[in-house]
Amino acid sequence: MKLLTTFTATTALCAAGSMAGAQDMVDDMTLVSWGGAYQNSQIEAYAKPYMEMNPEVSITWDESSNEAVAKLRAMNEAGNITWDLVDVVAADALRLCDEGLAMEVDHDELLAPAPDGTDASDDFGDLIVSDCFIPQIVYSITFGYRSDMVPEGVDAPDDICDVFDLETYPGKRSLETRPINNMEWALICDGVPKDEVYDVLATEEGQDQALAKLDTIKDDVIWWSAGADTPQLLADGEVFMGSTYNGRLFSAIEEQDQPIEMMWDAQVFDLDGWIIPTGLSDERLARVQDFVRFATDTQRLADQAAYISYGPARESSAPLVGEHAELGIEMAPHMPTAPENSENVFVFNYGFWADYRDDIDAKFQSWLAQ
Amino acid sequence: MSNLTVDVKRPPLSFTMPVVAVLGACFGFVTGNIFGQAWLGFVIGAVIGAGLAGILAQIVQVRLWQKVWGTCAVFALAGLIAGGIGGLVGGAVMGLSMGWFATWIGSGQYRAGVPIYYTAGQTLWHNVFLFICAFVFFFLVAPLFPVIWLSFNAENFFTFTPEMLAFQAEGYSLKHYREFFSGGGHPVQGILYGAVIGAVLGALVQLLPNVQRGLARVVVFAVVGALIGVVVGKMWGVSGAEWMTPLKNSLIIAPFATLISVSLGTLAAIGLSQTHVPGRQAIMAVLISPMIVPLIISATGMFFFYAPLGNWLEANLGLNQTFVGYVKVILAHAALGVPFVIITVTATLVGFDPSLTRAAANMGANPVTTFFRVQMPLILPGVISGGLFAFITSFDEVVVVLFVGSAQQQTLPWQMFTGLREQISPTILAAATILVTISICLLTTVEVLRRRSEKLRGMSPG
Numbered sequence: 001m002k003l004l005t006t007f008t009a010t011t012a013l014c015a016a017g018s019m020a021g022a023q024d025m026v027d028d029m030t031l032v033s034w035g036g037a038y039q040n041s042q043i044e045a046y047a048k049p050y051m052e053m054n055p056e057v058s059i060t061w062d063e064s065s066n067e068a069v070a071k072l073r074a075m076n077e078a079g080n081i082t083w084d085l086v087d088v089v090a091a092d093a094l095r096l097c098d099e100g101l102a103m104e105v106d107h108d109e110l111l112a113p114a115p116d117g118t119d120a121s122d123d124f125g126d127l128i129v130s131d132c133f134i135p136q137i138v139y140s141i142t143f144g145y146r147s148d149m150v151p152e153g154v155d156a157p158d159d160i161c162d163v164f165d166l167e168t169y170p171g172k173r174s175l176e177t178r179p180i181n182n183m184e185w186a187l188i189c190d191g192v193p194k195d196e197v198y199d200v201l202a203t204e205e206g207q208d209q210a211l212a213k214l215d216t217i218k219d220d221v222i223w224w225s226a227g228a229d230t231p232q233l234l235a236d237g238e239v240f241m242g243s244t245y246n247g248r249l250f251s252a253i254e255e256q257d258q259p260i261e262m263m264w265d266a267q268v269f270d271l272d273g274w275i276i277p278t279g280l281s282d283e284r285l286a287r288v289q290d291f292v293r294f295a296t297d298t299q300r301l302a303d304q305a306a307y308i309s310y311g312p313a314r315e316s317s318a319p320l321v322g323e324h325a326e327l328g329i330e331m332a333p334h335m336p337t338a339p340e341n342s343e344n345v346f347v348f349n350y351g352f353w354a355d356y357r358d359d360i361d362a363k364f365q366s367w368l369a370q
Numbered sequence: 371m372s373n374l375t376v377d378v379k380r381p382p383l384s385f386t387m388p389v390v391a392v393l394g395a396c397f398g399f400v401t402g403n404i405f406g407q408a409w410l411g412f413v414i415g416a417v418i419g420a421g422l423a424g425i426l427a428q429i430v431q432v433r434l435w436q437k438v439w440g441t442c443a444v445f446a447l448a449g450l451i452a453g454g455i456g457g458l459v460g461g462a463v464m465g466l467s468m469g470w471f472a473t474w475i476g477s478g479q480y481r482a483g484v485p486i487y488y489t490a491g492q493t494l495w496h497n498v499f500l501f502i503c504a505f506v507f508f509f510l511v512a513p514l515f516p517v518i519w520l521s522f523n524a525e526n527f528f529t530f531t532p533e534m535l536a537f538q539a540e541g542y543s544l545k546h547y548r549e550f551f552s553g554g555g556h557p558v559q560g561i562l563y564g565a566v567i568g569a570v571l572g573a574l575v576q577l578l579p580n581v582q583r584g585l586a587r588v589v590v591f592a593v594v595g596a597l598i599g600v601v602v603g604k605m606w607g608v609s610g611a612e613w614m615t616p617l618k619n620s621l622i623i624a625p626f627a628t629l630i631s632v633s634l635g636t637l638a639a640i641g642l643s644q645t646h647v648p649g650r651q652a653i654m655a656v657l658i659s660p661m662i663v664p665l666i667i668s669a670t671g672m673f674f675f676y677a678p679l680g681n682w683l684e685a686n687l688g689l690n691q692t693f694v695g696y697v698k699v700i701l702a703h704a705a706l707g708v709p710f711v712i713i714t715v716t717a718t719l720v721g722f723d724p725s726l727t728r729a730a731a732n733m734g735a736n737p738v739t740t741f742f743r744v745q746m747p748l749i750l751p752g753v754i755s756g757g758l759f760a761f762i763t764s765f766d767e768v769v770v771v772l773f774v775g776s777a778q779q780q781t782l783p784w785q786m787f788t789g790l791r792e793q794i795s796p797t798i799l800a801a802a803t804i805l806v807t808i809s810i811c812l813l814t815t816v817e818v819l820r821r822r823s824e825k826l827r828g829m830s831p832g
Contacts, residue, residue: 062777064788256525
């Protein structure tokens with residue numbers, strides 16, 4: 001009996017699908033994200049309200065954003081795309097778009113306009129860095145330090161170059177095991193003006209200069225690769241200061257009550273957002289488009305900020321950012337985009353790293369191994 | 371050998387004191403390190419060790435164990451005064467080790483286990499060997515203890531907080547266990563339904579001929595039913611829960627994979643033990659290959675093998691995508707489990723006398739009856755241990771499921787893997803502690819049952 005029902009349902013679905021199109025949507029979706037507090041903020045702000053409106057929908061989360069590029073390649077080759085919507089950083093979105101693994105979208109058609117009627121593409125503005133990329137949040141990579149490990153008689157660190165100052169601030173630092181950001185910070189602290197950093201880094205001498213600067217602290221660096229590492233090392237007191245995503249530090253400071261402080265100086269902004277994989281069936285695509293339109297509207301992006309301290313990508317969402325859902329503290333001052341935090345922001349150059357990533361990566365890795 | 375050993379003599383203090391001083395110096399070094407005075411601690415420890423050996427040698431009226439526990443108590447008290455409750459525990463451990471070592475050396479017990487003609491060097495090597503064995507054992511088991519300890523952490527980091535180290539109640543909590551078990555389910559209904567079904571089954575079994583009767587059986591069935599029921603009930607209707615969904619998936623995938631690998635593996639082992647099968651070695655090599663080929667290679671291969679298979683099943687048989695996903699993972703895990711079953715069953719088949727099957731045939735049993743009534747009971751230990759290995763392989767496996775499975779089939783190791791990378795949360799430790807406990811219970815049960823059946827078989831005639 002059950003088999004028969006399934007069979008008729010399938011036939012009906014196929015028939016309807018061939019006739020109508022846009023209205024038919026599948027009821028289950030697999031969303032890919034980063035896990036942890038960030039995925040939780042997406043569940044609370046987007047998925048739960050969406051499922052309340054559409055009780056027939058069930059959503060499965062896959063915490064695979066870290067290897068999204070490799071997995072999507074494999075899925076594409078095997079002809080079996082099991083993901084419906086993938087959360088990636090902007091750099092990955094660019095790669096996926098170039099390889100044709102992510103679908104190009106018309107932002108104005110797909111995404112909801114701002115409440116005042118502004119088109120989505122104007123509301124998101126420059127953050128739409130690729131035709132495939134649907135921005136969600138602005139996050140930053142910045143430093144946090146143990147407030148109880150600041151040496152006596154010394155001011156707390158408030159300058160990016162304090163990371164390289166082992167005399168005033170002894171102790172271990174944790175840095176990400178990749179050249180991006182580390183090389184720029186090293187050059188800034190070696191006297192290179194901020195707007196010339198990428199010109200210098202494009203030359204062999206410039207790269208050597210950055211590595212030489214990093215060499216001065218190399219013995220005191222613990223290298224991290226996952227976002228959870230630095231908060232863990234800070235909580236352990238194993239490092240004095242370390243770089244990581246600002247939301248992780250917020251969570252360790254405000255939610256976990258750790259003696260850690262933010263050091264916003266020379267924070268590096270980056271973007272995170274959705275891409276839709278290519279090769280979805282019409283029914284799946286229709287469901288995903290429906291969900292994305294809902295999940296990236298002005299109110300939803302502002303709601304997300306109640307769970308994690310990442311800035312909403314829409315300009316129209318900023319005034320709607322309220323209080324933390326559990327702690328009840330104002331979230332606006334904790335955003336990387338808040339004026340007092342973004343006095344000295346380092347602007348990350350996607351184009352430069354797309355061109356030089358492979359060369360500098362190789363150089364950086366061999367330097368690490370020395 | 372026992373007649374070669376005689377009552378041991380107590381060694382002179384000139385031997386005892388330096389030896390115990392060395393151990394004391396080691397402990398002193400560690401303790402001193404905590405206060406940033408490692409070498410001072412080293413010296414103080416050595417002095418205390420030597421002093422302890424000297425004092426214990428003077429006390430003769432007291433039994434050895436009293437000396438050991440007395441030392442332990444003194445050290446623990448000293449630790450309590452110096453460093454609170456944490457110091458108490460540390461002091462007790464050090465006192466116990468020092469006291470035992472000092473009496474063991476001082477009373478000459480270290481010579482009790484060796485023949486009397488052993489030279490000093492041979493005795494030393496004998497005891498060093500025992501210590502090496504003890505250390506190997508220690509290093510195998512010791513990593514479990516911090517994991518279990520940290521799983522009761524009250525904070526969301528892998529950190530021994532000062533409160534934990536001081537053994538204060540506020541440093542500990544069960545919240546990571548609550549987190550692990552959170553997310554719906556109906557455990558209470560599960561217990562009730564399970565107990566009722568178990569009791570009914572127990573009663574029905576009594577109707578069968580040739581079965582021992584009694585209320586005890588019904589109770590046992592009901593208890594087992596309730597245990598199964600609580601697990602099934604807890605899993606029933608769970609979806610989207612961070613840990614319960616993966617656990618449910620693991621509990622679906624592992625038993626089916628085990629069932630398939632045990633059936634196929636046992637049959638393959640029996641077939642391959644027949645001398646007339648052509649190309650036995652080659653077939654064996656192919657079947658064992660999942661164990662030898664690096665897992666990541668098998669996983670990649672399986673991914674590209676099962677993806678079109680799954681597409682075909684979905685497209686032509688109209689099967690549900692989630693269902694097909696489970697089938698793919700179960701088949702992949704079954705292939706990984708088969709070599710373990712083949713190896714263990716082949717090993718037990720070596721001891722199987724083939725004339726028994728001929729005797730059974732002679733008495734009119736067909737091959738199927740012979741297999742189930744004669745061969746199977748004899749090779750059962752091999753089948754069970756092979757099955758256990760297959761189960762653990764599937765239950766622990768993370769690489770293949772990452773490739774072959776999709777998010778709907780996320781298993782417990784997968785969740786632990788991503789959890790460890792994305793959010794270092796002690797819930798992983800709670801999960802690990804629960805898994806370790808389950809493994810220990812499972813293995814103990816199997817071992818108890820095996821011994822019991824061996825005893826029963828040994829006692830019953832024929």
